[in-house]
Amino acid sequence: MNQPSILVVDDELLIRDLLYDFFNEHGWDISIAENGEKALEILGSKKIDLVLTDLKMPVMDGLDLTSHVKRDYPDMPVVIMTGYPSVDSAVSALRQKVADYIIKPFNINHLYKTIEKKIKDKKD
């Protein structure tokens, strides 16, 4: 598989740094944004294989971002991560055909394998 390119969207600097360092160490091309609006700007400027986004964010939250992404890039896998899971948000996210809904705190190796598989599935 070529070097995967992912976009991480989270308003928490700690999470952005953690994910940036982890995926960077694995040789992935990683872009980061602190909210949905910044994420859409990045999506319009470079090729991305997968979007990994937090749910609760200022400016544009993860569900709004997913809706924009699915409209403009229908085949783009979106993985939601949240520290505040709820039945309503899980149903809303999954009705938008997100690739997965992951609850924080998560095991980063498990997250890595999940994302790697989703990108592979998309390419197959």
Next chain:
Amino acid sequence: MSELINKNILIADNDELIVRNLKEFLINSGYKIDTAENCIELITKVKKKQYRIIILDYYLKESGVYNVLDELYDINSTAAVIMMFSDPSVDRVIAAFRKGVTDIIVKPFNVSELNANLETAFKQCKRNIDFQVFSRKIKKDEPALIEKV
């Protein structure tokens, strides 16, 4: 997108009241309805008829519902499944979608609100059928492609 002619729906629930209300509403809406009150009956009926949508209760009796989903998709890979929950949890909802469920309904619900869920489910079923047809075509054309190479 062309409409599906076959509009067979199977309701799998052991709650008689739910089944009666759902069945009446769906028949009046023009669908053909069968019912199953446990997993064994569900699988038996799925083997006999091509259903487009299966409305499945999470607590359907005899065998775990997720095991039944695997068996169901082995028999009918194009059906869209709507799962009914009376006490949904985040974990159950995520597990259901990871198992390929198309939509979730939380009990109690008003049957008149079902139309949007059915519309989504029929679209999903049509996509599943299109994908199956496309996959078969690729498989059929493969020897010719190999010969050309």
